[in-house]
Amino acid sequence: LGFYTGAEDGYLYCDSMRVEDIRHKVPESPFYLYSWNRIAHNFAEYKKALSGLDNLPCYAVKANNNLVIMKQLAAAGAGAVLVSGNELKLAMKAGFDPKRTILNGNGKLPWELELAAEMGVNINIDSEFDLENIAAAARKTGKKVSVLLRINPDVDPQVHSYVSTGLASSKFGIRNSHIKWFLDEIRKEPLLELVGVHSHLGSTITKVNIFRDAAVIMCDFVKMIRAEGFQLKYLNIGGGLGIDYSHQGQVLPTPTDLIDTVRDIVKELGLTLVIEPGRSMVATGSTLVNTVTGVKTNGNKNFIVIDGSMATLIRPSLYGAYQHIELTKPHNTPVQTFDVVGPICESGDYLGKDRELATPSKGDGIVVHDAGAYCMSMASNYNLKMKPAEYMVENGALRKIRHEETLEQHLSVFEGL
Numbered sequence: 001l002g003f004y005t006g007a008e009d010g011y012l013y014c015d016s017m018r019v020e021d022i023r024h025k026v027p028e029s030p031f032y033l034y035s036w037n038r039i040a041h042n043f044a045e046y047k048k049a050l051s052g053l054d055n056l057p058c059y060a061v062k063a064n065n066n067l068v069i070m071k072q073l074a075a076a077g078a079g080a081v082l083v084s085g086n087e088l089k090l091a092m093k094a095g096f097d098p099k100r101t102i103l104n105g106n107g108k109l110p111w112e113l114e115l116a117a118e119m120g121v122n123i124n125i126d127s128e129f130d131l132e133n134i135a136a137a138a139r140k141t142g143k144k145v146s147v148l149l150r151i152n153p154d155v156d157p158q159v160h161s162y163v164s165t166g167l168a169s170s171k172f173g174i175r176n177s178h179i180k181w182f183l184d185e186i187r188k189e190p191l192l193e194l195v196g197v198h199s200h201l202g203s204t205i206t207k208v209n210i211f212r213d214a215a216v217i218m219c220d221f222v223k224m225i226r227a228e229g230f231q232l233k234y235l236n237i238g239g240g241l242g243i244d245y246s247h248q249g250q251v252l253p254t255p256t257d258l259i260d261t262v263r264d265i266v267k268e269l270g271l272t273l274v275i276e277p278g279r280s281m282v283a284t285g286s287t288l289v290n291t292v293t294g295v296k297t298n299g300n301k302n303f304i305v306i307d308g309s310m311a312t313l314i315r316p317s318l319y320g321a322y323q324h325i326e327l328t329k330p331h332n333t334p335v336q337t338f339d340v341v342g343p344i345c346e347s348g349d350y351l352g353k354d355r356e357l358a359t360p361s362k363g364d365g366i367v368v369h370d371a372g373a374y375c376m377s378m379a380s381n382y383n384l385k386m387k388p389a390e391y392m393v394e395n396g397a398l399r400k401i402r403h404e405e406t407l408e409q410h411l412s413v414f415e416g417l
């Protein structure tokens with residue numbers, strides 16, 4: 001299932017297919033390669049974990065917005081959490097049920113809120129001005145809007161500061177002391193119906209007690225809000241479960257560990273549990289497949305230069321994130337320590353540092369693992385690199401699920417030539 005090194009032949013596999021064989025069939029490089037089985041399995045693990053509770057698993061589309069993947073997740077029964085009007089349009093195209101969809105964000109624009117109101121999507125309230133804008137969108141469209149309060153519980157998720165969102169000093173959500181003001185405002189607006197509370201602490205979280213701490217705090221809010229006369233339906237604990245990027249057999253909490261740590265709270269309150277996983281749904285479902293352009297040594301540093309780059313996959317450059325790197329076939333060449341770098345004109349353009357790898361040759365295949373989340377969705381056109389093609393293995397067959405972008409498409413945006 002998914003990506004693994006064949007125990008007998010040392011080749012890298014995607015499900016039952018050798019990645020080396022796939023590379024020779026695929027004309028583009030680099031390209032993202034997906035295992036649908038792996039993604040379906042990850043979602044099934046969440047479904048299993050949630051059984052026995054009223055539940056709504058919402059896939060965080062920001063992690064990966066390939067329309068084929070979104071369609072298949074919608075068909076498998078996922079809801080969606082969205083952060084822009086364009087994600088919302090895509091989610092509707094993918095067939096997500098608006099009632100099982102939430103628009104979230106700290107800077108939602110009027111047109112995005114009006115679209116969400118029109119479609120009947122749930123909306124998170126992030127701030128005072130956001131509530132004003134949501135009420136205005138409800139009045140303009142004449143639609144009743146279901147809203148959730150995004151509460152900032154001030155719990156430290158113990159992750160990189162760029163992906164930490166639930167601390168008092170973060171730009172997201174509402175701090176405790178203001179809740180009553182929000183309740184009064186919502187009461188005044190007949191088109192708004194308060195249906196739940198939401199918190200999202202951060203991403204790459206590796207300890208479930210952090211979710212429990214937040215749920216305990218949220219539980220008090222639910223009781224207080226109900227005492228004010230509101231019928232709440234949803235407790236949304238956000239996303240954030242990490243994965244083992246190290247490939248060192250790190251034991252991390254599973255979806256079942258996560259759900260079981262809040263199960264009693266949800267039951268006691270008689271609420272529907274909403275979760276918003278992104279990374280843990282799709283990260284392990286993809287690798288970025290690259291080609292070695294050449295190998296060089298400068299001073300005492302060895303470099304493998306590949307065709308993928310920070311434009312294709314920015315997480316190492318942006319967060320210093322570790323993503324495991326592997327050659328697609330076995331080599332008998334000397335193992336050396338390499339930096340794996342791209343062709344972009346910046347020293348920050350690297351995919352991996354100090355990696356022990358067999359010395360590859362020009363044209364060999366080399367992959368960056370766990371590339372299903374926040375990789376393609378964060379790709380850019382820097383240095384005029386075109387966003388890469390995407391392929392998927394499903395039931396033993398390979399299919400293309402996205403074309404490589406072309407320079408012609410890119411040129412079509414210019415005016416006044």
Ligand code: LLP
Pocket residue numbers: 060063081104163165200202203204238239240241276277278279280315319373374
């Ligand atoms: N819900 C909300 C409100 C979020 O802000 C996020 C992610 C999620 C759910 C999904 O979290 P996940 O299960 O994927 O951890 N670009 C960064 C990650 C940014 C996460 C932003 N929010 C990275 O590459 O690590």
